[in-house]
Amino acid sequence: MRYLPKSPAERRAMLDRVGVTSADELFHVIPEEYRLRRDLAVPPQMGESEIIDHFRQAAAKNAVGYASFLGAGCYRHYRPVVIDSLVQRGEFLTSYTPYQAEITQGTLQAIFEFQTMICELTGMDVANASMYDGSTGAAESIMMATRITGRSHSVVASTVHPEYREVMSTYAQHQGLPSSTVGYDAKSGRINLDLLDAAITSDTACVLVQSPNFFGVVEDIPAIAAIAHAKGALLIVSIAEAISLGIVRPPVEADIVSMEAQSFGVALSYGGPYCGVIATKDRFIRQMPGRLVGETRDADGNRGFVLTLATREQHIRREKATSNICTNQALVALMATVYLTVYGKEGLRELARQNLAKADFAAKTLASQPGTRQLFATSPRFNEFVLFTEEAPATLNARLLDQKIIGGLDLSRWYPELGHATLWCATELNTRAQMEAAASTLACAPVEA
Template identity: 40%
Template sequence: MAYLPNSDVDRAEMLAALGLDTQEQLFREIPGHLLHPVLDLPSPLSELELGQEMRRLADANRPLGQWDCFLGAGIYSRFIPAVVGATIGRPEFYTAYTPYQAEASQGYLQTIFEFQSMVAELYDLDVANASMYDAATATAEGALLATLHTGRRRVLAVASLHPEILAVLKTYISGRGADLVLIPTVAGTADLVAAEQLLSQGEAAVVITPQPNFLGLLEPVAQLVELAHGAGALALVVADPVAAAVVEPPGALGADIAAGDGQQLGIPPQLGGPTVGLLACRQELVRRIPGRLVGMTKDSRGGRAYCLTLQTREQHIRRERATSNICTNHALMALAATTYLAKMGEAGLRQVADISYRRAHELAARLEAVPGFRLRFPEQPFLWEFVLEGPQPAELTLGHLEQQGILGGYPLGGVDPELVNCHLVCATETSSPAAIARYQTALGELVPRGAAQAVTV
């Protein structure tokens, strides 16, 4: 709609209704030095000069590709086929907003339908929605779905869930009057005895389990799902989508809901976001799923067509009937994930997972061989992330590695004070054998021979 500024007559009428004579009187409560501050700004630049200045600033940044990157902890460095960028860079996708009406682009609706189909197949569940913001919002929305379905207000989550997901989850469910109860861990994974005791203390709506967990360890998902169902609760698995290609997917283990983050599926780390949240569930829960669903139907001529089949959010139906007030889906990021999965296929995704597993275990063996360093949970199975413990605070170790051009991992002292000497290390298919060797060499330079005694056991 065209923008029509208020006329002088309109302004005078509004001021009169407020009992004011001038526009300045609207702002009389604001101190003068705040109302008209003196801004010490540089002189304006020409287009040429501005471009030169922006390039100068950009050159001060060191792109991730210039490092040996072993960071993980929820955001990963993975290979992205060129077709992903080429697809999402097309103007008809890149400039489009999330579809609202039934007359939205058939092409975009089809991509969302394909995304839903791929996520449902990946997690071995009946239906997936058109995406959430990230793993945290997907998990929180899944928990709300469980409270609505069961009518219960206790949400149990394994304490090894990503701390940022736990924080978002707590914020979300508190607004619905639900309580978050953490299942403690033993040796890095869920304490099944404690989980059973907590489930016996009151009616739980859902048990939330990561796979793998924040520390990279594989959780006893099947046992937790069984315990949840035995207590009348739903089971929600926060599943790494790449891991779902090589370990039993949530649906195969009996989970009712699966959540995850699609960042590994063709989306670069890019300062932590945006990513895309994955959410899938069993068919009987479909009317509780938040956001929107795209379905396949037929048009008036009998041809294949796509439409917004289900929209349970506040903007589309009465607020009291809405399952969620989540506002949109990350359609462009979902398209990136769809393109990635279409390119890689089942075999390609398995290969990505297999290479990542092998390189992470090679890296773990090499780093554990460095005097003074050891795996914190040596008896627990892991995929491509593991906790390395050293003889000093992890920040010091990582600082030394950074000077060698290595992003060595994520320090865990801020998550758990008992892990102050530990950092989370990740290797993926992008971690070359040469980079793994450089990591071992740099770590060996940090700790002199014979320093193994310094490690606290």
């Protein structure tokens, strides 16, 4: 076995020291009836080239060479080469949670930089070292808000990513935390502020909205915050498309921001691993879940970094912890940190501008075809938009696939009231030619056989 660094002679020498004749003897404490006396039925050992072939064959069965307009919580952005050069350094890749600060200063300083960048992007005071992803981060934010306020109820916008809402509901329902959903204004695609106001009770811990929301529409955060705060509820803003922060006003009125940082240089990878992160105001730090890195000094006065405020965490507090989270998404957070360093202040701005322009052009081009129109067209938006078509999304998308185009996401599964609606995303990677090809396919009325 090529990963095992021992010769038969070395194994024998070690067995001698231990005082047994075979390694199998070391398992004698397992009652014989539970011992596996056969080979596991898994595929036989493969050489490295066979392994690569195996996965290449799998890859070939996926969509390769398609233009894609899918977004909806997972965004295709260019990943600068230096990201993988750096995160594949063994010192980052093959270390673990920096419990021993003296020999993990690299990871600790990088996390400190990540926390700082997330604060700068979101307008919050403090950010943690990462959560699993945007959906679990949102669920943990609600639990955090219930601890801060001592209230149990949450109000969630129906324009939050439907899968995020499912996860929040899983977390809340098993702890007996009630939740209600508030619908959107049919014209603007933004949360209905009157319904929101009516939904908040004296037991409401928080209001959770996503911005840009699932339709790509930017919510009116100051107005939502005013309504929530007037009734003593906290405002949580979930952000699924992090690149938006390059040009969309940060949700500074929020009490908690729960973000998915996948857009910052993380491959789509069929849905994960991604990188959630929670940011908040200073006064709520001690109710925050997840790891935090803080700056300090060593005995000789040198600057250094440590994991801190661990008394919130499970390994100290056990059943009284703020969360059960232990392993997080550190390496993915490092990808995001490198990405944000590569793009920098001006680069992220320009990238966000390009995304906005691409989506704007795509929306106009697609919506100008016969039988189609853009929904929520007058609302502020970033790089996603909803298209209404007379043709059913299933048949439309089948025709697009024939042209090697993966069209917008069919929304009928979650928003049947919208009819033939699809959610489109255009990033800096979508070319004008792709948009025009999609538009001309849309324009071709289906030919009756």
